[in-house]
Amino acid sequence: MASILPASDRSTRPDKNTYEGKRSVYVKNPYLDAMDEDILYHLDLGTKTHNLPAMFGDVKFVCVGGSPNRMKAFAQFMHKELQLEGDGEDIEDICAGTDRYCMFKTGPVLSISHGMGIPSISIMLHELIKLLHHARCCDVTIIRIGTSGGIGIAPGSVVITDxxxxxxxxxxxxxxxxxxxxxxxxxxxxxxxxxxxxxxREIFSFPTLIGHTMCTYDFYEGQARLDGALCSFSREKKLDYLKRAYKAGVRNIEMESTVFAAMCGLCGLRATCNFGRHSFFREFL
Known part of the structure; x- marks a missing residue:
């Protein structure tokens, strides 16, 4: 992952959240400074009860995904890739005191689950961004990883979101x-x-492409599926909609990317999404 580290001379606006020669994680809430303690309720962390700079100050990469089990498996994979001590099988869930999200740290890589849908990832991102800010992290890259519905692409493809x-x-x-x-x-x-x-390009087991990712508020009708409890459109209207989406540059559909992009962009995080493709749109194109 070292090849995608941001350049060390990148800087942000010269405010109190900027550390010289670094790209900081900043918050846009004037009320935080007046708080006696900032409690990150859904991560089971706080600025008084935990030494956040000591715990997280070296974080450079954050990878987030919907499933707790998937993010634990990813953390164990990174443990092996980074050749850290031990086998990583007993890796600790930092958020074990809550059942909302899970979080694992392997060296400079943080692996966090965010649940399903815009509201769930939004709550996690508010607290994650404050965590990184309080920990005084710099030059952080965040990537959302997961599966999605593909449009007009081969099964097994990976879509990188622009x-x-x-x-x-x-x-x-x-x-x-x-x-x-x-x-x-x-x-x-x-x-x-x-x-x-x-x-x-160094990995030949699956095709990879860059494209737009469409974010919906629903897994069924919102994603033009025909297999929900409700369906208010015809198969013909579904296919017409997906063809128009493809023409507009959309290559996959999921339920979190717009709020992820908006919040990361506003808070100085270098971000993108990386999706594997499900096959439930295989009838399209």
Whole structure:
């Protein structure tokens, strides 16, 4: 993974969250500084009860995915790849005090589960970003890994996301805050996507490509599936929609990428998504 480390001379805006010669993880909440303690409720961590810089200050890579078991397996894989002491089989879940998420640390790599859907990953990201900020981490790269529904690509393909789009194929994340609709940009780090694509050329077991990822609020009707408890469209309308998505550059569909892109971009995290392809769209193209 060393080949995708951000350049050491990258810097961000000159504010209190910027460390000289480093790209910092910053928060955009003026109320945090006035808090006696910042409790990361769903990670079972806090700024008083834990020494976050000592625990996490060396983190350079964060990999997040939906399934707790998958992220534990990924952490064990990284343990072997980094040739750390021990076999990694008894790796500790740092968030064991809560049943919301799991977190494993292997050297400079943090592996975290985020559950399913925008609300679940959003909660995790709020607390993860604050964790990295409190730990004074710099030059952090974050990658969402997982499976997704592919559109017009071969089974077994891996899609590296350059831009997350909504169900209208627009690069935006819309969220209702108080009684306002707030729209945020969802472009991801294109250089990171290219770096990952270049790394993939050393692996010949599966095809890899860069494309747009469409994020939906639902696994069934929202993803044009015909096998849910409800279905309000015809097979013909489904295929027409997927063809228009493909023409717009969409190569896969999932349920977290827009908020992931929006939050990481606002907080100074170099980010992209990396997806394996499920086969439930094999009838398309």
């Amino acid at each position: 831009t997350a789009v909504d169900s209208f194929f627009k690069p935006r994340f819309e969220q209702v805050i108080l009684d306002n609709v707030v729209t945020r940009n969802t472009e991801l780090d294109k250089k990171l996507a290219m770096d990952l694509l270049n790394c993939s």
